[in-house]
Structures are given as structure tokens and as C-alpha cells.
Amino acid sequence: MTVTPTLQAPPFPGIIKKPQQGEAVKKWQQRMQDRGWHIKVDGIYGAESERLCKNFQAEKHLQVTGIVDETTWDKTWTAPSAVAPPFPGRVLKHPPIMNGEDVRQWQEEISMRGWPITVDGSYGPRSEEICRQFQKEHALVVDGMVGRNTWTNTWVETI
Incomplete structure (x- = not known):
């Protein structure tokens, strides 16, 4: 982007x-x-x-x-764009449900930017759904997985 x-x-x-x-x-x-x-x-x-x-x-x-x-x-x-934190090294996807601080960090940022998601550190069906919506809105590959590109674009503003 x-x-x-x-x-x-x-x-x-x-x-x-x-x-x-x-x-x-x-x-x-x-x-x-x-x-x-x-x-x-x-x-x-x-x-x-x-x-x-x-x-x-x-x-x-x-x-x-x-x-x-x-x-x-x-x-x-x-104001300059936000800078994404380093990619956590694993792709967030469902199934299976993935848990962790990296999931919570992504959920917190996506929630802060206005997406209706529960920040619970658990990447399940709702996180996947929000991820797909985010990817579609930002013209990314829509696969419901938070890989390096989706992770970075979550923080980067498209000014």
C-alpha cells in the first residue's frame, strides 16, 4: 500500500x-x-x-x-501515519482458534480504528470476519488471515 x-x-x-x-x-x-x-x-x-x-x-x-x-x-x-509494530512471526487465522498477545494487539488496534470487535486475545470466527471486512475495505487479499501485509496495514494510515 x-x-x-x-x-x-x-x-x-x-x-x-x-x-x-x-x-x-x-x-x-x-x-x-x-x-x-x-x-x-x-x-x-x-x-x-x-x-x-x-x-x-x-x-x-x-x-x-x-x-x-x-x-x-x-x-x-x-500528522504522519502510524507505524506498525514488528510482525509477530505467525499468521493469525481460524480455524483453529488462536490465542495470544499478538492476537490481542491486533484486536486492540482494529478496535481503536472503529471496527466492532471484542478484544479478548482469541482469534476465532468474529476476528476472521472483521479481518475479511478490513482486507476488503483496504483492497488487500481477502483471506481472513492476519499475515505480514494485513498486520502492517492495520496500523498504516492510507493518507
């Missing part, structure tokens, strides 16, 4: 927080989706948008408020 250079942020439209809706919300959601975050682009800043905003702020070492302020807005366009 090719990561493009950072862009200049469009003019700040003013604070975005819940409950709010409109074109500014939609523009921010689209940018987050373009970066690889699993977010619905509907122009409605509700609980899901707020949660992903908090996750993004934490990842970028910003004040975690869940409010898209001027700094968060700017970083949505300009």
Missing part, C-alpha cells in the same frame, strides 16, 4: 463536537476514512465519531477531548 505525503489542512471550520452535523463534519469524517479509519461518512458527529476522534487524538499525542478543535483538524490532514 502506498502512503502519500501529508497534505495541507483545509481552513478550520470551527469546533466540531456532538451533537453536530453538516458539511464540516462530513469533510472530517471523509478524511478520517481516507486515512484508513473505519468511520461512517454521514455528516453526523455522534458517539462513534467522538470515540474515533478520541482514539486519533490519543494516537497523535493530542489532548484527548473527543472534540475536533483546530489542532485536531490540522493533524487530521498533516
